[in-house]
Amino acid sequence: MRIQCPFCGERDLSEFAYHGDATFQRPDPDSPEADRNFYEAVYLRDNPAGPHEELWYHAAGCRSWLRVRRDTRTHEILAVRFPAPSDT
Amino acid sequence: MRYSIFTLLRQSLTGHRGWTPAWRDAQPKDAYAVIIIGGGGHGLATAYYLAKVHGITDVAVLEKGWIGSGNAGRNTTIIRSNYLLAGNNPFYEWSMQLWEGLEQELNYNAMVSQRGVLNLYHSDAQRDVYARRGNAMRMHGVDAELLDARGVRRMLPFLDYDNARFPIHGGLLQRRGGTARHDAVVWGYARAASDRGVDIIDNCEVTGFLREGANVVGVETSRGTIRARKIGMAVAGSTSRVARLAGLRLPIESYVLQAFVSEAIKPFVPGVVTFGAGHFYISQSDKGGLVFGGDLDGYNSYAQRGNLPTVEDVCEGAMALMPAIGRVRVLRSWGGIMDMSMDGSPIIDRTVLPGLYLNAGWCYGGFKATPASGWCFAHLIARDEAHEVARAYRLDRFASGHLIDERGVGAQPNLH
Numbered sequence: 087m088r089i090q091c092p093f094c095g096e097r098d099l100s101e102f103a104y105h106g107d108a109t110f111q112r113p114d115p116d117s118p119e120a121d122r123n124f125y126e127a128v129y130l131r132d133n134p135a136g137p138h139e140e141l142w143y144h145a146a147g148c149r150s151w152l153r154v155r156r157d158t159r160t161h162e163i164l165a166v167r168f169p170a171p172s173d174t
Numbered sequence: 175m176r177y178s179i180f181t182l183l184r185q186s187l188t189g190h191r192g193w194t195p196a197w198r199d200a201q202p203k204d205a206y207a208v209i210i211i212g213g214g215g216h217g218l219a220t221a222y223y224l225a226k227v228h229g230i231t232d233v234a235v236l237e238k239g240w241i242g243s244g245n246a247g248r249n250t251t252i253i254r255s256n257y258l259l260a261g262n263n264p265f266y267e268w269s270m271q272l273w274e275g276l277e278q279e280l281n282y283n284a285m286v287s288q289r290g291v292l293n294l295y296h297s298d299a300q301r302d303v304y305a306r307r308g309n310a311m312r313m314h315g316v317d318a319e320l321l322d323a324r325g326v327r328r329m330l331p332f333l334d335y336d337n338a339r340f341p342i343h344g345g346l347l348q349r350r351g352g353t354a355r356h357d358a359v360v361w362g363y364a365r366a367a368s369d370r371g372v373d374i375i376d377n378c379e380v381t382g383f384l385r386e387g388a389n390v391v392g393v394e395t396s397r398g399t400i401r402a403r404k405i406g407m408a409v410a411g412s413t414s415r416v417a418r419l420a421g422l423r424l425p426i427e428s429y430v431l432q433a434f435v436s437e438a439i440k441p442f443v444p445g446v447v448t449f450g451a452g453h454f455y456i457s458q459s460d461k462g463g464l465v466f467g468g469d470l471d472g473y474n475s476y477a478q479r480g481n482l483p484t485v486e487d488v489c490e491g492a493m494a495l496m497p498a499i500g501r502v503r504v505l506r507s508w509g510g511i512m513d514m515s516m517d518g519s520p521i522i523d524r525t526v527l528p529g530l531y532l533n534a535g536w537c538y539g540g541f542k543a544t545p546a547s548g549w550c551f552a553h554l555i556a557r558d559e560a561h562e563v564a565r566a567y568r569l570d571r572f573a574s575g576h577l578i579d580e581r582g583v584g585a586q587p588n589l590h
Contacts, residue, residue, distance in 0.1 A: 087481045099481050099482075103472075104472045106474070107427075122573075125573045128516075129572040129573075130424065130425055131414070131587070132414070132418075133424075133474065135412075135476040158428070158477070159476050161481070
């Protein structure tokens with residue numbers, strides 16, 4: 087598996103560290119539903135078989151965080167970009 | 175047909191033409207008392223114990239491919255009960271005890287071999303951790319011995335004892351641990367369950383759930399609609415996929431774990447050995463191949479194959495521990511999809527949907543758990559209450575905070 091880093095170009099998997107599902111949204115701690123919302127955000131996952139939005143860290147490269155769209159059935163990288171502020 | 179030395183002799187004398195299929199080729203009926211989704215070790219064991227222990231024989235096991243074609247055929251066949259925590263240890267010890275009687279129980283040679291499991295330690299701190307685990311095991315009535323470096327050297331003289339970076343200080347040994355033949359476990363349970371009236375239906379993929387209000391009352395499959403009063407899911411590796419059909423979201427991520435087998439060599443590694451300074455474990459099959467593995471490929475995957483950095487890491491672990499095998503060629507490698515739960519421990523529980531039961535989240539540990547997983551899941555389905563040794567494996571423990579964090583590193587989906 088190779089990831090096309092937008093800054094460094096195509097690099098081997100061993101340069102990257104995986105940080106999992108990128109769709110995590112930090113819940114509002116002041117919400118009356120906060121307990122339930124934090125449980126869902128921290129523990130529950132869609133875990134799709136197919137395209138998956140995920141975060142990778144280019145640890146042995148430019149040290150950028152990357153938002154990668156990858157097919158979990160084939161490991162094909164579908165898209166790579168820097169995360170946007172609106173992602174979190 | 176009962177297997178014995180006399181059956182074998184009789185068949186030998188008649189040219190082996192009288193052997194019958196080990197289990198019936200069943201056609202799906204319209205309805206059953208219980209449906210088990212997943213014809214792997216856990217699903218088949220569940221069906222067997224439902225019939226044997228609880229007298230529920232109107233059971234179907236639905237398998238998407240052929241039985242044992244998932245993780246039951248992709249593991250490294252290790253059995254052990256060397257767990258620390260009170261939520262885990264009695265469960266895995268019950269599994270160990272079921273392994274010890276399994277072949278007589280099933281009248282099937284599962285090649286259970288108690289050749290010992292040795293976890294090596296490489297520092298004083300790691301020795302203390304292992305001593306604690308060994309003490310916890312003995313307090314639960316499980317065998318454990320702490321070996322010093324000399325004790326390990328007597329058992330395994332071929333390890334690298336001159337390794338300055340990872341010196342071998344000793345190991346925690348469970349002599350009752352060992353290996354079993356993974357396919358034979360599946361076939362033995364299938365045959366024994368089928369003999370008791372369980373229908374084993376392969377090439378039958380579940381594509382949806384039948385609902386009446388909140389209740390789950392059946393499944394849609396590639397071979398038609400089948401109704402049942404109770405439905406158990408034992409599809410570790412595909413749990414999230416099947417659960418989504420019922421609208422459930424679970425505390426599970428799927429990861430690929432690779433394993434390897436070398437060409438066959440003469441008897442060399444006497445038991446199961448694990449490297450404590452990296453992540454590497456090895457045993458030798460009865461055919462002579464070295465069977466070994468290590469870390470997960472660390473990203474979500476359903477691909478049943480991994481990538482090269484993990485292959486390199488595993489082989490580096492092998493070379494650090496036992497350079498003697500450096501010239502042995504790797505014959506095959508493969509990947510299995512692990513249900514990685516968020517605390518590294520499994521789930522055997524009801525779901526929020528009445529009629530639907532969940533057996534999932536086995537992480538690396540599914541094979542050794544097969545008998546007890548089936549026993550406890552059958553108990554849960556038959557009696558609607560958790561079995562005594564599986565009480566901690568609740569689905570709601572993530573919400574309530576009662577995690578079973580065997581490794582002690584907090585909740586994350588890539589634990590052992």
